[in-house]
Amino acid sequence: MAGIKVLLVDDEAGFRKTLGKRLARRGMVVEEAESGEKALEVLESFDPDVVLLDVKMPGMDGLTALHKIKLINPLIEVVMLTGHASMDIAINGMELGAFDYLMKPVEFEELLYKLEDASIRKRHHEEKITAKEHSQ
Amino acid sequence: MGILDWLPWRARKKTPEELAEIRRVFAARYDHFRLLIQANTRAHELIGELEEALRGFTPYGMQYVNTLCTRISTSIFQMVRHLGELDHKGHDELMVAMESINERIMTALAPEKHEVTGELVVDLSAVGRDHADLCGPKMAMLGEAGNSLGLNIPAGFVITVDAYYQFVEAGGLRPEVARLIQATDSNDREALFRTSSDIMQLVMETRLPDDLAEIILAAYDRLSEQLGEAPDLAVRSSALGEDAEGSSYAGQYRSVLNVDRAALLDSYKEVVASKFSRQAMAYRMSRGIRDEDVAMSVGCMTMVEAMSGGVAYSRNPVNVRDDAVSIHSVWGLPKPVVDGTAETDVFVVNRKSLVVNERIIVKKPDMFVCSPKKGVCRETMVEELRCEPSLTDEQAATIAREAVRIETQFGTPQDVEWAMTADGVFHLLQCRPLMQIDSAKVEHPSAADLPKPVLSGGRVASPGVGVGPAYSVRKDVDALSFPDGGVMILKHALPSRAALLDRCSALISEQGGMAGHLANVAREFGVPALFGVKGAVGKFENGRILTVDADGHAVYEGAVEALLVEKPIERIMRGSPVQAALRKAARHIVRLNLTDPESPEFRPENCKTLHDIMRYCHEKGVSGMFEFGTDNDFVEAASRQLICDVPKQFWVLNLDDGFLPEGEARTDQCILLEHVDSYPMHALWEGMQAVQWEGPPPVHTKGLMSVMFEATMNPDLNPASGTRYTQKNYFMISKNYCSLQSRFGFHFCGVESLVSDRTSENYASFQFKGGAANVERRILRARFVGDLLEDLDFRVRVRQDNMFARVEGLPRKAMGRRLKILGYLITHTRQLDMIMTNKAEVKRRKEKFLKDFEMFD
Numbered sequence: 007m008a009g010i011k012v013l014l015v016d017d018e019a020g021f022r023k024t025l026g027k028r029l030a031r032r033g034m035v036v037e038e039a040e041s042g043e044k045a046l047e048v049l050e051s052f053d054p055d056v057v058l059l060d061v062k063m064p065g066m067d068g069l070t071a072l073h074k075i076k077l078i079n080p081l082i083e084v085v086m087l088t089g090h091a092s093m094d095i096a097i098n099g100m101e102l103g104a105f106d107y108l109m110k111p112v113e114f115e116e117l118l119y120k121l122e123d124a125s126i127r128k129r130h131h132e133e134k135i136t137a138k139e140h141s142q
Numbered sequence: 143m144g145i146l147d148w149l150p151w152r153a154r155k156k157t158p159e160e161l162a163e164i165r166r167v168f169a170a171r172y173d174h175f176r177l178l179i180q181a182n183t184r185a186h187e188l189i190g191e192l193e194e195a196l197r198g199f200t201p202y203g204m205q206y207v208n209t210l211c212t213r214i215s216t217s218i219f220q221m222v223r224h225l226g227e228l229d230h231k232g233h234d235e236l237m238v239a240m241e242s243i244n245e246r247i248m249t250a251l252a253p254e255k256h257e258v259t260g261e262l263v264v265d266l267s268a269v270g271r272d273h274a275d276l277c278g279p280k281m282a283m284l285g286e287a288g289n290s291l292g293l294n295i296p297a298g299f300v301i302t303v304d305a306y307y308q309f310v311e312a313g314g315l316r317p318e319v320a321r322l323i324q325a326t327d328s329n330d331r332e333a334l335f336r337t338s339s340d341i342m343q344l345v346m347e348t349r350l351p352d353d354l355a356e357i358i359l360a361a362y363d364r365l366s367e368q369l370g371e372a373p374d375l376a377v378r379s380s381a382l383g384e385d386a387e388g389s390s391y392a393g394q395y396r397s398v399l400n401v402d403r404a405a406l407l408d409s410y411k412e413v414v415a416s417k418f419s420r421q422a423m424a425y426r427m428s429r430g431i432r433d434e435d436v437a438m439s440v441g442c443m444t445m446v447e448a449m450s451g452g453v454a455y456s457r458n459p460v461n462v463r464d465d466a467v468s469i470h471s472v473w474g475l476p477k478p479v480v481d482g483t484a485e486t487d488v489f490v491v492n493r494k495s496l497v498v499n500e501r502i503i504v505k506k507p508d509m510f511v512c513s514p515k516k517g518v519c520r521e522t523m524v525e526e527l528r529c530e531p532s533l534t535d536e537q538a539a540t541i542a543r544e545a546v547r548i549e550t551q552f553g554t555p556q557d558v559e560w561a562m563t564a565d566g567v568f569h570l571l572q573c574r575p576l577m578q579i580d581s582a583k584v585e586h587p588s589a590a591d592l593p594k595p596v597l598s599g600g601r602v603a604s605p606g607v608g609v610g611p612a613y614s615v616r617k618d619v620d621a622l623s624f625p626d627g628g629v630m631i632l633k634h635a636l637p638s639r640a641a642l643l644d645r646c647s648a649l650i651s652e653q654g655g656m657a658g659h660l661a662n663v664a665r666e667f668g669v670p671a672l673f674g675v676k677g678a679v680g681k682f683e684n685g686r687i688l689t690v691d692a693d694g695h696a697v698y699e700g701a702v703e704a705l706l707v708e709k710p711i712e713r714i715m716r717g718s719p720v721q722a723a724l725r726k727a728a729r730h731i732v733r734l735n736l737t738d739p740e741s742p743e744f745r746p747e748n749c750k751t752l753h754d755i756m757r758y759c760h761e762k763g764v765s766g767m768f769e770f771g772t773d774n775d776f777v778e779a780a781s782r783q784l785i786c787d788v789p790k791q792f793w794v795l796n797l798d799d800g801f802l803p804e805g806e807a808r809t810d811q812c813i814l815l816e817h818v819d820s821y822p823m824h825a826l827w828e829g830m831q832a833v834q835w836e837g838p839p840p841v842h843t844k845g846l847m848s849v850m851f852e853a854t855m856n857p858d859l860n861p862a863s864g865t866r867y868t869q870k871n872y873f874m875i876s877k878n879y880c881s882l883q884s885r886f887g888f889h890f891c892g893v894e895s896l897v898s899d900r901t902s903e904n905y906a907s908f909q910f911k912g913g914a915a916n917v918e919r920r921i922l923r924a925r926f927v928g929d930l931l932e933d934l935d936f937r938v939r940v941r942q943d944n945m946f947a948r949v950e951g952l953p954r955k956a957m958g959r960r961l962k963i964l965g966y967l968i969t970h971t972r973q974l975d976m977i978m979t980n981k982a983e984v985k986r987r988k989e990k991f992l993k994d995f996e997m998f999d
Contacts, residue, residue: 089321089324089325090321091208091209091211091212091324092208092212093211093212093244093251096212096215096216097215100216107212109212110325116902119900123180127173127177130169130170130173133166137163
């Protein structure tokens with residue numbers, strides 16, 4: 007769990023700050039952004055393993071942000087976190103490559119496992135690419 | 143480009159680098175497999191939840207349904223994705239199948255699309271029965287009663303449902319409200335109350351579209367002109383969408399009285415906001431009514447200068463056989479009768495002769511009046527009139543006559559709100575269908591058989607008997623800790639307490655009217671209620687068990703057996719629109735069509751439901767891991783024969799991290815049991831070897847004949863047929879995972895389990911089928927094993943001679959114990975089917991099994 011780099015993107019400051027603190031206490035390296043646009047900015051200098059992304063935000067919405075993040079670095083795993091239950095958006099998110107789609111309120115333990123699984127997935131993905139490069 | 147394509151080596155000794163690469167590939171594949179299994183477990187749990195919700199015993203809303211379906215479809219998507227990473231074959235067809243199923247589910251869940259076509263404001267005099275969809279049933283009926291029966295109804299106008307939709311759309315309220323509701327834990331009452339106020343506040347803060355505001359004010363101005371003066375209005379709700387089966391009384395919405403032009407727009411918003419009052423939300427929740435299906439139409443009507451007012455029932459609400467008209471009346475405006483907060487006079491009138499048969503006159507210390515200067519306020523009644531009947535017999539007869547006329551016109555018993563002006567003229571303010579309860583035809587025990595009551599008297603507001611812990615609710619904060627199934631004790635029958643009714647086993651109130659809101663909802667929910675019981679509040683310590691016998695006008699301490707008749711548990715959600723939506727969606731989720739993995743029909747194109755896709759992905763995932771791992775190229779890295787001292791051959795396929803380094807190092811393609819590092823596998827093995835199998839049970843000639851018959855007829859019993867997987871006995875393992883599929887004699891069984899530190903992801907599943915004996919005995923055996931496992935918290939399904947059992951979410955030790963028992967069962971249920979018709983033998987076996995299980999504790 008320690009050392010996982012997480013970018014939290016959510017327009018609700020209270021939620022973001024509280025969650026950020028809890029994750030940091032578990033040894034994760036946490037950065038925050040209050041919008042999709044801000045998140046893209048942060049990605050210029052921060053290379054996270056996982057992005058925790060809110061779906062409904064003013065300005066750039068979650069799905070657009072997800073798409074743009076994947077363009078910047080397809081290896082970054084994105085977990086959608088949302089207060090809206092919408093099958094439509096969930097499936098779209100999954101098709102755009104989201105790792106999972108969680109609904110608030112989410113249990114902290116469940117969220118931790120999700121972040122852990124996402125970072126393991128990223129590691130395997132990176133190792134595969136390295137192996138491919140070696141064999142060529 | 144497949145995974146085998148960029149491994150250039152074939153069936154020769156591997157270099158350390160090559161071995162490392164194989165290990166990496168296996169680890170990556172296992173990661174996908176583990177995530178597939180994780181999604182599978184989640185999908186199983188969610189579908190179980192869905193089936194439970196369809197049974198309809200606990201209330202839920204549309205939010206819950208949308209969430210459940212979103213979670214299920216997301217889990218299935220992940221299974222398809224991870225399977226695709228393991229094996230690309232069939233992936234495209236699977237995606238197509240899944241997409242079309244998801245489309246169908248989303249269609250089933252979509253709310254009815256409403257077209258805004260009609261007028262935004264309609265004059266009440268122009269409203270009739272046919273306007274129910276535009277103006278809500280209440281205004282429609284009021285208008286109809288005025289027109290077709292010539293009754294006096296207030297002058298006014300209706301702000302229609304189309305106006306409501308315009309308001310809601312323009313303000314972006316729908317998605318925002320949905321978001322607030324979604325984020326609230328429906329089990330957290332405090333959170334629900336907060337959400338309710340947040341939403342109401344949101345509505346109040348949202349601006350009305352300019353053209354709508356103009357139209358409303360123009361209607362007011364027209365009314366002023368018509369009346370020759372600027373009137374004070376009563377602004378009242380007339381909501382659409384609450385006519386679900388058996389519910390006649392909607393959640394109480396706000397009525398705002400004495401509204402002038404300046405306050406009109408805000409009052410409109412207030413009434414619209416009350417759609418999300420605590421009572422209204424709780425009511426919809428427990429009735430399974432969808433929030434988005436409730437549209438608010440609002441009536442704005444002149445206030446009547448009532449000398450007396452109240453409510454009339456054209457029949458007895460608690461007794462279908464009583465057709466007398468009952469009138470509940472007070473001095474002044476009918477407001478306190480509708481709220482149920484005041485004591486009222488009651489007149490019972492014969493519906494044919496219009497003779498007043500019964501009169502109950504109470505002390506009426508206050509009344510509500512509409513004063514042009516002070517607005518609506520409570521005034522103290524003059525001394526002389528306090529104990530005087532608020533109606534003369536003649537006036538009561540008039541009211542009764544009109545109530546019956548309205549009932550005849552609309553064809554159902556009526557709940558009528560009326561006012562009488564000083565000139566003796568009857569004014570109709572509202573009418574709606576009256577719900578009658580048919581109280582159970584149970585023999586009421588005589589007083590001699592019952593203990594002495596601790597409280598008696600009062601009026602039956604709602605019939606029946608209830609028992610539960612007493613709980614006095616004095617302040618709002620008390621409502622938050624109200625125990626489920628409690629007996630609610632109130633000083634006043636406040637309408638806001640209706641929000642708790644779906645959790646009450648009974649209700650006692652010191653004051654309150656039978657015709658008020660709380661009484662109405664209590665009757666609708668079948669909660670026995672006794673009103674007018676003095677001294678109830680604070681008499682009982684909270685938590686003290688009470689039996690409330692509403693029909694007997696008595697309250698007892700403790701549970702009185704003689705009164706407690708087994709009442710069938712009500713399926714509250716049955717027939718509700720929310721459940722209907724879930725049912726439609728469930729058609730594309732629950733049913734399993736792909737049952738036989740070995741059949742040629744087991745293909746993505748034949749997946750009709752999400753469960754089919756789930757089954758397909760799981761099956762292909764497991765067999766795919768096996769095929770890949772036992773491919774000759776990887777044999778030395780992955781698959782070994784187990785060294786053990788049982789005659790049977792067992793093989794172990796290591797999917798990831800299931801072998802200790804000492805075991806890995808061996809070059810003879812074998813593995814020692816102690817070098818296997820898999821918790822579930824060891825537990826299973828321990829169970830399998832714990833007790834020596836007694837050997838095939840003694841068989842009578844009949845039994846043996848049936849075995850031979852089956853053997854010649856059933857091709858599945860030919861060991862040469864079937865997949866490679868089921869021919870040898872393979873354990874597929876990792877540190878936390880184990881899967882075993884095996885044929886023992888004539889029966890097939892499969893076990894699969896994951897046990898890690900993540901308790902929520904732990905599971906064990908056990909399946910078996912087949913057998914040597916005839917179908918009857920095989921079915922008996924399946925049931926026998928199923929029963930044993932149900933006692934161990936497994937969810938069991940028996941289909942003929944197939945038994946499926948599954949348990950999830952238990953901590954490590956508990957899972958370990960169950961795995962040992964499963965191992966034991968694998969060994970000891972062999973050929974058990976042969977003796978299943980011998981009852982004595984079955985009993986002996988069961989006892990032996992249970993005794994042997996004890997060693998696993």
